[in-house]
Structures are given as structure tokens and as C-alpha cells.
Amino acid sequence: MxxxxxxxxxxxxxxxxxxxxxxxxxxxxxxxxxxxxxxxLPRPPIHPNIQYGSTSPVPPKYFITPRPTDTITYNFAPTRSPLDPNSMLLYPPPDISVDQGARTPYHICVNMNCFTPSSHITTIRKSSSEGEFVGDFEIGPSNARISNTVCLRGHECSINEVLSSSSRLFHSNWTWKTVDEHDAPVTLYWDDNNGGSAITCFRSKDRTLANLLAKFTPRNQMRKHGRPIQYPKLEVTPDGHDCFEDILFSALIIERMRTDPPGKS
Structure with a gap:
């Protein structure tokens, strides 16, 4: 009709x-x-096999994101919208475009689990609250009956399956390792060995400058008149852009656990 x-x-x-x-x-x-x-016609999507280093054949219509030639610093900033509370954007500098290898903004929001209000779900989408779903993770108190979980690239599992940690005096490190049936495994090594509150990500246990992938630095200055607002930032090297979303997810989860350990929620 x-x-x-x-x-x-x-x-x-x-x-x-x-x-x-x-x-x-x-x-x-x-x-x-x-x-x-x-x-x-819409712009072709990025095939995950390209983004995560698989050698599998890729359909010719998929768009390959160019790799940047220099490290790019992304900022985390609140959306400041009453219609979009408990959320922030991760965005690149305004003078670096997608054609130069920068990632489009990521929208990150936090909501409580309606069945377990003490457990919180962080959801990541591309560009905006209505953008393409990237994944989410949920972390709650240690005595909750539900386990802490992460969902990335359509695969959900316990956070303990992909993230392990160890601590020594004044030093902690974390290993993020994902195994996917369609993509090459991604392994990241994070530590806070540089001192302060920053954490650094490497491609291997050999923590050299050549293996550096990313660095997350939380805000460490109070707001004052005449001083620019400082935002948490994520610096990602050209090599780090090959596994950008793994870096983003692992940094968010590690920082969540560092600042508010599940056992103390």
C-alpha cells in the first residue's frame, strides 16, 4: 500500500x-x-581484520584507516549536556583530521545496572550517544553475585580472562590479552613504573621506547582562575593506533580499578 x-x-x-x-x-x-x-552511499566500514592486524583476506570495499606519522594526544572531556549526563568524549586535537590518521571521537558513558545498582556499566560508542556501539564493561563490588565483564568486538567475557595484574612495592603492572576467533590476539603491557599517576602501555615485556604504544595521564591539577582546565589525556603512538580500542578499554578498566578497587565499592 x-x-x-x-x-x-x-x-x-x-x-x-x-x-x-x-x-x-x-x-x-x-x-x-x-x-x-x-x-x-555510506562510507565503507573498517573491517576488524584490518584494524587488528589479521592477514585474512578483506573485502575490497572496506575502508583502511591511515596510520598517523606522529603520536596523537587525545583528551577526555565531559559532554556538559543535561541530556547526556554521566558521559564524556575522547577526542583528538582539532588540527588533526581522520585523513591524517586520527580516530573519530569516542562517546563514553556510565550507568548503573538496574538490577544491581551498586554495579556500573561503562558503554563506549563512536562519535556520540547514538553512534556505533563499540563495547562495554561492568564492574561492581566484590561481594556482588555477578562477575565483572567486558564486551568488545561482540565478544563478552569476564574481565579476569583478559586482564591480569601484579604489584610490588610502589609498582604495579597489568597484562591485557584478548583472543578472538576472527582477529589476531592483542597483548598489551601496562605499568606505572614512571612514577606519578600516569600509566604506560607497551607491546611487549621489554619496556623500551621502541615498544611504546600509549600513555594515559589522569588530571592532576585543581581548577583555578586563570588556569586552563586540565583534562585526562591518552597519548597514542602510530603503532598504538593499530590496536586503539584495546588500548582505550584497558586504560579505562585499569583506571577504574586503580581509583576505586572493586573490593572497596
Whole structure:
């Protein structure tokens, strides 16, 4: 029936002739294009096998994100919107574009588990609160009946399966290791050996500058008049961009556990 026509079902790969509808032919549909005119083709997605280093064949229409030539510093800043509480954005410097290898912003929000209010779920999406779902993780008190979990690339597991830690006097380190049936495994080595509150990420246990992937630095200055606001930042090397989302997830989880250990919630 004409009254049941849904413009969102148009196939962008086919040509359409103008359709006779009760409304004028120039009326724009709710999805933003004229009836009878196909939507522009969207930019092809990034295939996960490319992003995470697999040698598997990749369909030719997938878009390969260029690798930056220099380290990029991303800032975590609150969204400051009453319609989007308990959330922040991770964004690159304004003078570095996606074509230069920068990642698009990531929207990060925290909500409580409705069944277990003492447990909190952090959800990461691309660009905005309505953007593409990247993953989430949930961390609660140690006496909760539900386990701490992480979901990334469509695979959910216990955080203990992918993140291990060890501590010595004034020194802690963490190992993040994911195994996926479709992608190459990702292993990251984090530590706080540089002192202060920053943590550093390497590609191997040999913690040299050549193996450096990223560094997370939390805010360490109080706000004062005349002083620019300091935001937590994530510095990612060119090599680190190959496993950007693993770096982001592991940094968020480690910082959550460092500042508010589950056993003390």
C-alpha cells in the first residue's frame, strides 16, 4: 500500500523513478532525502581484520584507516549536556583530521545496572550517544553475585580472562590479552613504573621506547582562575593506533580499578 511506504527501505544501489504519493513530489522524508532519490552511499566500514592486524583476506570495499606519522594526544572531556549526563568524549586535537590518521571521537558513558545498582556499566560508542556501539564493561563490588565483564568486538567475557595484574612495592603492572576467533590476539603491557599517576602501555615485556604504544595521564591539577582546565589525556603512538580500542578499554578498566578497587565499592 502507498500509505505503508517506508523511505528507509530504499536500496541505495538501485535507481528509482518518481513515485505518486499523496504528498508533493518534492517532500523530503524523515531520513533526509527526496522520495524517489536514492540515499548517498555510506562510507565503507573498517573491517576488524584490518584494524587488528589479521592477514585474512578483506573485502575490497572496506575502508583502511591511515596510520598517523606522529603520536596523537587525545583528551577526555565531559559532554556538559543535561541530556547526556554521566558521559564524556575522547577526542583528538582539532588540527588533526581522520585523513591524517586520527580516530573519530569516542562517546563514553556510565550507568548503573538496574538490577544491581551498586554495579556500573561503562558503554563506549563512536562519535556520540547514538553512534556505533563499540563495547562495554561492568564492574561492581566484590561481594556482588555477578562477575565483572567486558564486551568488545561482540565478544563478552569476564574481565579476569583478559586482564591480569601484579604489584610490588610502589609498582604495579597489568597484562591485557584478548583472543578472538576472527582477529589476531592483542597483548598489551601496562605499568606505572614512571612514577606519578600516569600509566604506560607497551607491546611487549621489554619496556623500551621502541615498544611504546600509549600513555594515559589522569588530571592532576585543581581548577583555578586563570588556569586552563586540565583534562585526562591518552597519548597514542602510530603503532598504538593499530590496536586503539584495546588500548582505550584497558586504560579505562585499569583506571577504574586503580581509583576505586572493586573490593572497596
Amino acid at each position: 502507498v500509505g505503508d511506504f517506508d523511505a528507509t527501505t530504499l536500496d541505495p544501489n538501485q535507481a528509482y523513478v518518481s513515485m505518486i504519493l499523496p504528498s508533493p513530489i518534492s517532500e523530503t522524508s524523515k531520513v533526509g532525502f527526496q522520495i524517489g532519490v536514492p540515499k548517498p
